[in-house]
Amino acid sequence: MPAVRNVLVVGAGAAGAATAILLAEQGVSVELIDIKPDVSALGSGITLQGNALRELRALGVWDRVSALGYEFNQLGIRLPDPNATVVAEISEIRTGGDDLPATMGMYRPDLARILVDRAVEAGAKVRFGTTYTELAQDADGVDVTFADGSSGRYDLVVGADGVRSWTRRQLGIDLETRSTGMGIWRVFAPRPAAVTRTDLVYGGPAFIAGYCPTGEDTLYAYLVEAAQDRSTLSPEESLQVMRGLAEGYHGPWDEIRESLTDPERIHYTWFETHVLDAPWNRGRVVLIGDAVHVCPPTIAQGAAQALEDAAVLSELLLAADRLDQDLWTAFTDRRLPRAREVVAASVQVGQWLLDGEQGDVPGLLAGISSMLRDPA
Template sequence: MPAVNTVLVVGGGPAGTAVSILLAQAGVAVELVEVKPDATAIGSGITLQGNALRVLRQLGVWDQILSAGYPFDSLGLRAPDADGTLLVEMPDARTGGADLPATVGMPRPELARILLDRAAEVGVKFRFGTTHTALAQDDSGIDVSFADGSTGRYDLVIGADGIRSWTRRALGIELETRSTGMGIWRAFTGRPESVVRTDLIYGGPCYIAGYCPTGQDSLYAYLVEDAQDRSVLTPEQQLAAMRELSTGYHGPWDLIRELLDDPSSINYTWFETHVLEGDWHRGRVVLIGDAAHSCPPTLAQGAAQALVDAAVLAELLIGAHDLDEQLWAAFTARRFDRAKAVVDASNQLGQWLLDHERGDVPALMGRISALVSVPA
C-alpha cells in the first residue's frame, strides 16, 4: 500500500503531471491545481533527451509523443560563415537506452496536452485557475486553503510550480534564483526540409544560434545573447530584432529567417538558475522540478530532470508504507547530487561562452550523458 492516500499536486507542467499520473495509476487519489487557466497554451518548442523519453514511456504516452514530435539521433555543428558550413555531424548519446531516439523535439503545448490527457485518463482531478493560499501541517496531514475559497486535506503536497514556486515561498524557503548573464530569443515557425536535427553555431553576433525540428511542419529556432531588457520592445520590434540578429547566420538559417514573420511566435527570456541545497521537503510538503532546481537550457536537460524527479518520488511513495525520514533520505540521495551536477554543468557551459574561454565541452557533455543514461 502506498505511503500516501491523498495527494495535492501544485503545478501542471511536466513534473506535476508526471507525478500525478504515476501516483494515480497506483491507486492514490490525486488532485492537481494549476494557477493558469490553460496549461496547454504555454511555450513554443521543447527538446526532450533520451532520459526524458524513458520517463514518458513509463507514463504510457510514448506513442503519442512519437506521433506529435520529431525524433533524431545526431547533432550538427556549423560555422558562423557565409555558407553556414556544416563542420561535423555526430551521433548523439541515447541517454534513454538503445531502443529510444537520442532526442525528440516537439511543440511544448502538445507535450502538455498529452500529459494532461493521460492524467485525466488515469483519474487525476484537475482544478485550473487557482492555487493554494495557506498550508497548515500536523502529524497526520495538511489542511490547504485555496484562492477560490475552498479547502481540502491531504496526506502530501507536491510543489511542482516552477522556478518562482509559490509553494516554496509559502514554506519560507529562501532561495536565490539568479540570472546567468545570458538571454535567449525563441521562435516557433515552419520547418524547412533541410532541418532534420539540431544544429548549433557558436560565435557570430550571438553566443549560440540553433534550431530543433519539432514536427514534420514545425521547428523552434533560438539565438543566445547577453541578457538585456527586451521588455520595452513591441512584438513587432522583437520580431525585427530577432530577424536582424539571425542575419549573421546562414545555411538553413537563411530559410528559417524567411519564415520568421509572426510577432506572436517570438519570446525572449533570461537564463536563470538555482539549486535548493539539502532536503527538498518540509514535513509533508516536497518540491520537485524547477521549484527545487533550475538550469539554463545549454544541455537541454530541464524537462528531463523534472520528469526524473517525478518518477523517483512516485516510485518511493508507492513502494513505502510510511511517509517518514527514511523515504525522504532516499529521495535526497537519489536526486540531489545528480540534479546539482546537471545544473552545474549547464551553468559551466554558459560561463565558458561568457568568458570567451575554450573549455573542455566534449568531456563535460560526455560526463553528463553518462550520468543521466543510468536511471536515478
C-alpha cells in the same frame, strides 16, 4: 498500503503531471491544480533527451509523443560563415537506452496536453485557473485553503509550481534564483526540409544560434545573447531584433529568417539557475522540478530532470508504508547529486561562452550523457 492515500499536486507542468499520473494509476487519490487558465498557454518548442523519453515511456505516453514529435540521433556544429559550413556531426549518446532515439523535438503545448490528458485518464482530478492561499500541516496531514474559499485535507502536498514556486515561499524557503548572464530569443516556425536535427552555430552576432525540428512541418529556432533588458520592446521591435541577429547566420537560417513575420511568435527570456540543498520537504510538503533545480537550456535537461524527480518520488511513496525522514533522505540522496551535476554542466557551457574560453564542451556533454544513461 502506500505512504499516501490522497495527494495535492500544485503545478501541471512536466513534474506535476508526471507525479499525478504515477500516483493516480496506482490508486492514490490525486488532485492536480494549476494557476494558469489552461494547459495550452505553455511555451513554444522543447528538446527532449533520451532520459526524458525513457520517463515518458514509463508514463504510458510514448506512442503519443512519438507521433507528434521529431526524432533524431545526431547533432551538427556549423560555422557562422556565408556557407554555414558543417564542421562536426556528432552521434549523440542514447541516454534513454538503445531502443529510444537520442533526442526528440516537439511543440511544448503538445507535450503538456499529452501529460495532462494522461493524468485524467489515470484518475487524477485536474483543475486549472486554481490556486491555494494557505497550508497548515500537522503530523498526520496538510489542510489546504483554496482561493475560491474551498478547502481540503491531504496526506501530502507536492509543490511542482516552477522557478518562482509559491509553495516554496509558503514554506519560508529562501532560495536565490540568479541570471547566468545570457538571454534567449525563441520562435516557433516552419521547418525547412534541410533541418533534420539540431545544428548549433557558436559565434557570430550571438553566442549560440540553433534550431530543433519539432514535427514534420515545424521547428523552433533560438538565438542566445548576453542578457539584456528587452522588456520595453514592442512585439514588432522584438521581431526586428531577432531578424537582425539572424542575419549573421546562413544555411537553413536563411529560410528560417524569411519565415519570421509574426511578432506574437517571438519570445525572450533570461537563462536562470538555482539548486536547493536538501531537504526538499518541510514535513508533508515536498518540492520538485524547477521549484528546486533550474538549469539553463544549454544541454536540454530541464524537462528530463523534472520527470526524473516525479519518477523517483512516486516510486518511493508507493513502496513505503509511511512518510518519515528516511523516505525524504532517500529521495534527495537519489535526486540532488544528479540534478546538481546537470545544473552545473548547463551553467558551465554558457560560462565558457561568456568568458570567451574554449572549454571542452564535447567532453563535458559526454560525461553527463554517460551518467544519464543510468536511470535516476
